Amino acid sequence: DQQVKQNSPSLSVQEGRISILNCDYTNSMFDYFLWYKKYPAEGPTFLISISSIKDKNEDGRFTVFLNKSAKHLSLHIVPSQPGDSAVYFCAASAVGGGADGLTFGKGTHLIIQP
Amino acid sequence: DTGVSQNPRHKITKRGQNVTFRCDPISEHNRLYWYRQTLGQGPEFLTYFQNEAQLEKSRLLSDRFSAERPKGSFSTLEIQRTEQGDSAMYLCASSLPGNSHEQYFGPGTRLTVT
Numbered sequence A: 001d002q003q004v005k006q007n008s009p010s011l012s013v014q015e016g017r018i019s020i021l022n023c024d025y026t027n028s029m030f031d032y033f034l035w036y037k038k039y040p041a042e043g044p045t046f047l048i049s050i051s052s053i054k055d056k057n058e059d060g061r062f063t064v065f066l067n068k069s070a071k072h073l074s075l076h077i078v079p080s081q082p083g084d085s086a087v088y089f090c091a092a093s094a095v096g097g098g099a100d101g102l103t104f105g106k107g108t109h110l111i112i113q114p
Numbered sequence B: 001d002t003g004v005s006q007n008p009r010h011k012i013t014k015r016g017q018n019v020t021f022r023c024d025p026i027s028e029h030n031r032l033y034w035y036r037q038t039l040g041q042g043p044e045f046l047t048y049f050q051n052e053a054q055l056e057k058s059r060l061l062s063d064r065f066s067a068e069r070p071k072g073s074f075s076t077l078e079i080q081r082t083e084q085g086d087s088a089m090y091l092c093a094s095s096l097p098g099n100s101h102e103q104y105f106g107p108g109t110r111l112t113v114t
Helices: none
Strands: A010-014 A019-025 A030-038 A045-051 A056-059 A062-067 A072-077 A086-094 A108-113 B005-007 B010-013 B019-024 B031-037 B044-050 B053-057 B065-068 B075-079 B088-095 B109-113
Touching: A010 A019, A019 A030, A019 A086, A019 A108, A030 A062, A045 A056, A045 A062, A045 A072, A072 A086, B005 B088, B010 B019, B019 B088, B019 B109, B031 B075, B044 B065, B075 B088
Parallel strands: A010 A108, B010 B109
Antiparallel strands: A019 A072, A030 A045, A030 A086, A056 A062, A062 A072, A086 A108, B005 B019, B019 B075, B031 B044, B031 B088, B044 B053, B065 B075, B088 B109
């Protein structure tokens, strides 16, 4: 059973607009959430993270929002740039973190249209 | 290059053969993780080391799989008697002791079993 779900396999956004990627989770023990970006033939690259004690974390063009009651998080990219075209993975870590590894969603392929 | 490195990048083997992959983590990272990624899926956790100690194994890690990290530096993942279902991307990641949530991934080894 998927504990981390990314229900949109792909998303197309025009350059300069906002990209919003969504992620849902089912495990209440998750206390840390991360977004990774992956280009073809490369390993995932860490992008941004958020602890469960926060509801927002911002880093430049990237903002992650966490809604614990809904078990939902989202990644906002503003403004979207052509180099943002990649597969984005949502990942989560349980209490005690790290020891069990990260649990990943299936990914969302973001395509930025010129 | 001070990132995580993995060798080989590609491996083609016949069913029944043994294969071994190597991972060199970022030098100051004491935690090392192995993941497997198949097409259309996110990375799935296999096992985790803190220094030379293997602390966690996923149920995905069958008896044919063994991982070592003999001196707490590089790690090897061996698959014995490979099966076609073992075809996947094998990813290695490492993290700092104080921030195990944020894992830094290598480029992966793509295994094809024919």
